[in-house]
Amino acid sequence: MILDLHTHSIKSDDGRAKVENYCKWIRKKELPLDGFVLTEHRQFDATSDYRHLEDEYGLVILKASEVETDYGHVLVFGVNDDLVNSFDFAKVDNPLPMVLEAADRCGAFAAPCHPGRKNVGLFAHYENKGAVDGVHTVEVLNGGSIPGEDELSVEQAGQRGYAGFGGSDSHIVSRIGYCATDFDADIADIDDLVGALRTGNFRAVTYREQES
Amino acid sequence: MSEENPLDLEAIRSEWLGVEFDERTFEPEASRMIAWAEACGETDPRFLDENHPDFQAPPNMTTIFNSGRFLPEGFPNIGSGFGIDGGKTVECLAPIRAGDVLTGTATIADVFDKTGRSGTMVFIVQRMTFSNQSGEPVSVVDWKTIRGI
Amino acid sequence: MRFEDVELGDELPVEHPDTSLPKIEQWCEAADQHFARFVDHEAAKAEGLPGALVPGIMSQGFLLAMIHRWAPGCTVHKIDTVFRGPLVIETELTITGAVTDTDDETRMAEIDLTIATEEGRTGVIGTALVSFAG
Structure with a gap:
């Protein structure tokens, strides 16, 4: 099952895509996607309900968040009330260890x-401030990367034993599916996604046209 | 905000959003309209030929008709640097003709912060609303300026 | 081009706008935007920029010209661009557009817009709302 784990809609300040x-x-x-995850910047969109679109288009549409930390941006899947109350999603300098610990504690x-x-990015911060315990998975393929950035992500993730997933980081419609994640498991809801991410049984994939 | 950055953007927003702080008039000239269009690679005669029956200004020309005052008097000094252009939204409500006299009014539409490739930044959105000499609304422009923190 | 000719998924012909210094100077003169960072690489670098920058508003003009060429006589009702990174003058930029929605009631199309640098970085993203002459 292939999901784009990193997309933004008009709910994000710099997003211009309607869901x-x-x-x-x-x-x-005819993109090879079974669904996508909306990861709006610095917020969790608890109110939007996309079930009618899931039914109409036969796609899985899940909601998560992209929060900002002192080690770069972090995607958080499985956001619930406990996690929303654990730290300020709107802040731009949340401590990464705190975000990781809060996510673990709240089942995200x-x-x-x-x-x-x-x-x-995380690895640039590692160069300056050292590595952070508790990181186990990173986005190794990102649709907004320039040449060299994903290569660095793949190399560093490999060296550190991190699992790697992919997401388009799309802010406009036509960029969805540039990168995605191929899961062994079937995923129907956010709990399935969190469970599948925990198993590590997935691969980052790219459908982006290769630039020379 | 962080301890190093004690900005209270929520307080700034509640005090300043929507406050009208400037009004100016602008008169687009045909020669500037044509030079602008040519420089941008425009090939449509509506923007290049002064004698075309539908000759008009490039749709985003109002983006330069900004208030001389970027921020309201008394607005807090937030962020640093000269400010980078963070984007523009132009709503084109009616064609703007050479010789029109446009009246633009300025408000602060939003203030927020985020981190990106260039580190932590504050975004200030200034909105200019334009009407022509007949009072017809012709254009609304949101200017987004980025400053470092 | 008529509304009936437009389909979701249609892609506008890719363009490479003229970012030569004379064109930038022409626009700066027309726009009364006299800043060294648009026309002088060294001055721009002194400000911490990678080189002299294509003015953001001018880059929006490139996109409008592309739309007008694709659909002669069309009207752009809204253009919304987000500047995500610097575009340096005298470099080859690639501008693209794609139809992402059509509305039978308003007979308008929504278009995605991008400008990418030589190294493949997307410097501008945006959308436009367009109606057609026919």
């Missing part, structure tokens, strides 16, 4: 995204 337009695009372009799954990004 239904993502669905239409996936079907029109936290993983740094675009860790190979120059200056602001």
Whole structure:
């Protein structure tokens, strides 16, 4: 089962994609996606209900968050009330160890995204401040990466024994599915996704046209 | 905000969002409209030929008709640096013709922070609303300026 | 081009706008935007930038010109661009567009827009809302 684990809609300040337009695009372009996860910046969108779109387009649409830490951005899957009350999602400098610990404690799954990004990614912060215990999984393929960034992510994740997933980081409709994650398990809801991420039985995949 | 950055953006938002702080008039000239369009690679004669029956300004030309005052008087000095252009939204409500006299009013539409490739940044969104000499709304522009923290 | 000719998924012809110094200077003059960071690489670098920058508003103009060429006579009702990173003048930029929605009632199309740098970094993303002449 293939899910794009990192997408933004108009709920994010820099997102310009309507969720239904993502669905239409996936079907029109016959993208090999079974669904996608909305990871809005610095918030958890608890109110939007996309079940009618799931039914209409036959896609799994899940909700998560992209929060910001002192070691770069982190995707948090399985957000619940306990986690929302654990730290301020709107802050731009949450301590990474705190976010990882809170996610674990609340039954969620936290993983740094675009860790190979120059200056602001996880591995750039490792260079300056040392590694953080508790990181086990990172986004190794990101649709917004420039050449060299994903390569660094794959290399560093491999050296450190981190599992790697993929996401498009799409902010406009036509970028969805640039990168995604191929799971061994079937995933129908956010609990399934958190469970599948914990097993480590998944692979990052890319469908982005290779730039020379 | 962090201890190193004691900005209270929520307080700034509640005090300043929507406050009208400037009003100016602008008169787009045909020669500037054409030069702008040419420089951008425009090939549509509506933007290049002064004698075209539908000759008009490039749709985003109002983005330069900004208030001379970027921020309201008394607005807190937040962020640092000269400010980077973070994006523009232009709503085109009616064509703007050479010789129109546009009245633009400025408000602060939003203030927020986030981190990105360049570190932690504060975003200030200034909105300019334009009407022509007949009072017809012609354009609304949101300017997003990024400053470092 | 008529509304009926437009389909979700259609892609606009890819373009490479002219970012030469004379064009940038022409735009700066027309826009009355006289800043060294747009026309002088060394001055821009002194400000910590990678080189002289294509003005953000001008890059929006590139996108509008692309839309007008794709659909002659069309009207752009809204253009919304997010500047995500610097675009350096005198480099080859690649601009793209794709139709992501069509509305039979308003007879408008929504278009995704991007500008990418030579190294493949997306410097601008955006959307536009367009109606057609026919």
